[in-house]
Amino acid sequence: MPAVPVDVDPFGDEFLRDPYAFHGALRDAGAVIWLPAINAFGMARFEHVSAALKDHETFCSSRGVGLADFAKEEPFRAPSLLLEADPPLHDRTRQLMNRIVSPKALKDLRPQWQEKADRLVRTLATGIEFDAVTELAEVYPMMVFPDTIGLMDEGRENLLDYAAIVFNAFGPRNQIFEDGIRGSEAAIAWVDAACKRENLKPGGWGMAVFEAADRAECSNEEAERLVRSFLTAGVDTTVNGIGHLVLALSQNPDQFARLRADPALAKKAFEESLRWDSTVQTFFRVTTRDVEIDGTAIPQGAKVLLFLAAANRDPGHWIEPERFDIERNVSGHVGFGFGIHQCLGQMVARLEGELVAKALAQNVASIRPLGEPVRRLNNTLHALASYRVAVQPA
Numbered sequence: 028m029p030a031v032p033v034d035v036d037p038f039g040d041e042f043l044r045d046p047y048a049f050h051g052a053l054r055d056a057g058a059v060i061w062l063p064a065i066n067a068f069g070m071a072r073f074e075h076v077s078a079a080l081k082d083h084e085t086f087c088s089s090r091g092v093g094l095a096d097f098a099k100e101e102p103f104r105a106p107s108l109l110l111e112a113d114p115p116l117h118d119r120t121r122q123l124m125n126r127i128v129s130p131k132a133l134k135d136l137r138p139q140w141q142e143k144a145d146r147l148v149r150t151l152a153t154g155i156e157f158d159a160v161t162e163l164a165e166v167y168p169m170m171v172f173p174d175t176i177g178l179m180d181e182g183r184e185n186l187l188d189y190a191a192i193v194f195n196a197f198g199p200r201n202q203i204f205e206d207g208i209r210g211s212e213a214a215i216a217w218v219d220a221a222c223k224r225e226n227l228k229p230g231g232w233g234m235a236v237f238e239a240a241d242r243a244e245c246s247n248e249e250a251e252r253l254v255r256s257f258l259t260a261g262v263d264t265t266v267n268g269i270g271h272l273v274l275a276l277s278q279n280p281d282q283f284a285r286l287r288a289d290p291a292l293a294k295k296a297f298e299e300s301l302r303w304d305s306t307v308q309t310f311f312r313v314t315t316r317d318v319e320i321d322g323t324a325i326p327q328g329a330k331v332l333l334f335l336a337a338a339n340r341d342p343g344h345w346i347e348p349e350r351f352d353i354e355r356n357v358s359g360h361v362g363f364g365f366g367i368h369q370c371l372g373q374m375v376a377r378l379e380g381e382l383v384a385k386a387l388a389q390n391v392a393s394i395r396p397l398g399e400p401v402r403r404l405n406n407t408l409h410a411l412a413s414y415r416v417a418v419q420p421a
């Protein structure tokens with residue numbers, strides 16, 4: 028049977044402002060839906076999103092994980108050698124990067140990152156209110172991540188602008204994309220320069236990629252593009268992950284009290300916040316063959332939009348999915364994707380999120396919202412511009 032058409036624009040302002048208001052209709056319409064607004068198929072149920080992510084042979088990434096089909100259109104930038112690559116290329120680049128973003132590397136970083144999270148949160152807790160986005164979520168990742176990569180000091184503020192442009196570029200060329208790209212030449216030029224060997228500091232993860240090139244694991248050109256993956260994916264994602272963690276904790280005082288009673292729950296609290304409000308809302312795939320999902324046919328070469336955030340709140344999979352519950356078993360959530368493309372930086376994000384949650388639990392007695400969050404619309408990320416909270420120190 029043909030896919031059920033759903034008259035919703037997943038990149039329209041109304042949708043991006045509150046995607047959760049639309050997800051139920053997408054999931055209910057069918058296992059596979061047709062989205063006339065973007066001429067693409069879609070899947071929003073946990074079972075099918077998760078299965079598609081695991082089946083990279085049928086649902087490939089090399090034709091772009093945005094709306095643009097690289098078989099027919101010029102990519103916005105040279106494709107990522109990780110996100111927009113299939114095996115065997117992806118196997119090679121991913122193995123190389125996995126050796127750099129290793130459990131041992133993260134273990135070594137933990138003490139410094141913890142000290143920085145504690146210091147920042149303690150300072151914020153001494154005031155009566157602060158902006159959880161501009162004073163915490165945007166600040167903490169910038170205190171730890173660029174130094175880990177070994178980025179040049181000058182111009183690091185370009186990272187957030189650049190990430191916003193790239194995540195917008197996965198959607199259509201709508202007003203949000205156009206507004207973001209206007210005047211972005213400086214940010215793009217800065218990132219190009221920051222990925223070059225001569226601008227990376229010794230000892231960082233960026234230089235480690237070039238050392239892999241010296242061992243002939245990749246070319247120097249590939250090394251630059253792999254470093255670019257760190258820069259694109261490593262900051263705006265965690266910024267909004269941490270922003271939504273604070274949003275969730277402040278809107279659910281019982282859960283914050285639970286966390287305060289047992290700060291060892293910090294790791295679980297961050298993970299649940301990613302399920303509850305998934306920063307990376309969607310990614311596309313392209314079918315490599317005709318495929319049938321639950322009786323619905325998708326032809327070969329079709330763009331399919333996977334609604335990760337809708338899957339993470341699918342009542343067909345989760346009990347009371349709307350409820351933020353830090354003790355929930357969230358294993359299998361797709362906030363970091365799944366399968367061969369599952370987030371390279373998940374340990375980085377988890378460590379940052381855990382340390383912020385722990386620092387809040389230990390230094391803040393109460394945290395409550397001062398109004399609604401102000402959204403920054405992005406074609407891929409559920410993003411925050413500002414969110415003011417009132418706090419009492421512990």
Ligand code: HEM
Pocket residue numbers: 080088092109110111121128256257260261262264265268301305306307310335361362363364365367368369370371372373375376
């Ligand atoms: C809360 C923070 C983060 C979230 C929610 C997130 C989410 C995701 C998701 C959903 C994917 C899968 C894409 C797909 O299947 O097409 C992904 C892939 C990726 N992420 Fe993250 N990410 C986060 C943080 C990071 C960080 C800190 C880094 C860098 C250290 C990073 C680097 C990457 C890379 C390079 C890929 C592509 C991996 C591949 O294709 O093999 N991410 N991320």
